[in-house]
Each structure stands twice: as structure tokens, then as C-alpha cells.
Amino acid sequence: MLGDVAAHRIDLAMSAITDTPQRERNVDFVNYFSAGTAIVVQRGNPAGISDLAGLCGHTVAVEKSTTQVDLLARSQKQCLARPVRVRTYDTNADALLQLRTGRASAVLNDYPPAAALATDTRTRGNYQLASTAQYEPGPYGIAVAKDQPQLRNTLQAALVRVIRSGEYRGVLHHWGVTDGAITTPSVNGGGT
8 A cells, every 4th residue: 555655556555554664665654543463363272472582482463564574583593492383374364264273373463353263253262362462562653655744744734633623533433443542643743
């Protein structure tokens, strides 16, 4: 999606995209939420995973080109002789299929969708969170082409209005993710 924004094939992208300094090289972000990575395991946690160190020696499925791939790469140094076997997939649904069918011991996912998997009546029978920990929290951003400052600034102003109105907090409360609330939307906050 970020390439499509930068190439003007779409005007903006908003889909749980973590704002990072590397991504800011190609697009601007209007930051609207803060979330980290959670560890999703099979219901009952048969592998007994409770934290990142517990992933050592296990197969972990993740969606390719996500911040979770980078987090696993940084986490490998704590595993020594028992590295994490990282398997990447085109979509998060593909990664979750690996977990559900026992071909992976865990999936790393952004906290809000991970919490939804663990609580939604359609999926909670298959998944749970390994813990309530969120690793490396960072800002989510709405991506806008760098040469579209007017659109970026309009989005930021609209978010200010939604936050001030109380609707923002109401939506986060409805989905059980108020911990990720921000008070002021920033631009390109991924490096701070």
C-alpha cells in the first residue's frame, strides 16, 4: 500500500500501518494510535510460550514486510543455539492458518487485531494471547504521499476534531483498545 500511496495510485492508506523512520522516507504519516506487537498462540498455549524469549526453538509465522519480521530478527540474539524458525507469509490470515493447524507455535501480530482474535466469539476458540505484553509499541499512521501536505494537514485537523469530540475514545472503548489512545495526532512520529 505504501508504494501505491507514493506513486499516487491511491490517495492514502490506513490499515494498522506502523510509522517507522524507514517508511517515512517514502510517505508522510498522520499518527492516530499507538500499538505494539503481541504474541498469539493456540488456545490452551500448548507450547507454553509467555514472552519473546519463549519463542526460541519454535516456529513462528508472520506476515512478510511487517514490523514483526524486524522484531523477530532483533530477538534472535537471545536464542543462541535455539533460534526462532521464522516463516513469512503473504497475509496475516496465512500466518494464522499455520498456527491454527499446528505448523507454527505462535504468530506475532499488532496488539489490537491480536486482542480481537483472542476475544471474538468466532475466533477465540482457536487463539489466545501468550500474555498482555506489547513489544516495541509505536505509532500507527495514515500514509499520505510526501508531495500532498495539504491532504496530510487536513487529515491531521480532522483527527484533532474527532479526538476533541469524544468519538475517538468511544470507538477505541467499543473495540477494547483504549490503551492505544493518543491525545494529539502528530505527523511522522515514528522516529520519536
